Amino acid sequence: MNIALAQLNYIIGDIEGNTTKILAEVDAAKAANVDLVVFSELAICGYPPKDLLDYPSFIERCELALDTIRIASIDIGVLVGSPSLSGLAKGKKLYNSAFFFSDQKLLAKVNKTLLPTYDIFDEYRYFETNNVFECVDFKGERIAVTICEDLWNLDNEKLYNVTPMDELIKQNPTVMINLSGSPYSYNHVEKRRTRMQLNAKTYSLPLFYVNQVGGNTDLLFDGGSMFINRLG
Known part of the structure; x- marks a missing residue:
């Protein structure tokens, strides 16, 4: 399977502009005979959207953008990353999600x-x-999709009670894909690479990692999208 990582410069709140960039990359990926093109965390709305998430109209615009991308996913x-409604009677109203489209269908929402x-x-x-932990089957591969922080819980003293890949590995995935919104800081480039290498070696799986570039509010995003084989 041919996978393309689309490392783009998104603008927070410019949902329509971000969608135009995404659609252009989808077209370019089709022309290059790519099977799957991957965009970063919350690519639809830009990262971090902060209190814009509190406005129902903002989420509605994200939903419209997602439908446009779904329609474009022929062949x-x-x-792609976007906020989504949780639909829960109790708890937060939103999830930070990754939408997997192909041939105008929603294959999965992670x-x-x-x-x-x-x-x-x-x-x-x-x-x-x-x-809920479920891999996505596509083009003969079983994909473990995670979002940014989901791959950062490998320290001996863990910050979280659950490690997503420990759950997903039970379903025998063949590849990992991580959508990230990881800002730049001193020494973080090497720290990020080392952490992704550790994931690849820990689970003995190839890893595709995509980040964004540019500046949003007081944050800089340095990209650093990468592929790491199962040996790290």
Whole structure:
């Protein structure tokens, strides 16, 4: 399976502009005979959207954008990050999600499990935690899809009670894909690479990692999208 990582510069709140960029990359991926093109965490709305998530109209615009991308997914798989309604009677109204489209169908929606609340992150303020773990079957591969922080719980002293890949590995995936919104900080480039290498070696799976570039609010995003084989 041919996988393309689309590392783009998104603008927070410019849902229509971000969608235009995404659609252009989908077209380019089709022209290059790519099977699956992957975009970063919350690519639809830009990361981090913060209190824009509190506006119902903002979520509605994200939903319209997702439907446009779904329609464009003829003869290709598209994996893209966006907020989504949780539909829960109790708990947060939103998930931080990854939508998997192909041939104008929604194949899967994967929700983020680990929601950071340290440093510049405040995701638990807006999003509900995922507790359902399912791989996605596509083009003969079984894909373990995770979102950013979901791959960062490998320390001996764990910050979270659950490690998503420990659950997903039980379903015998053949590849890992991580959608990330990881900002730049000093030494973080090497730290990020080392952490992804550790995941690949721990689970003995190839790993595709996609991040964004550019600047949003006071944050810089340095990209660093990568592929790591199962040996790290």
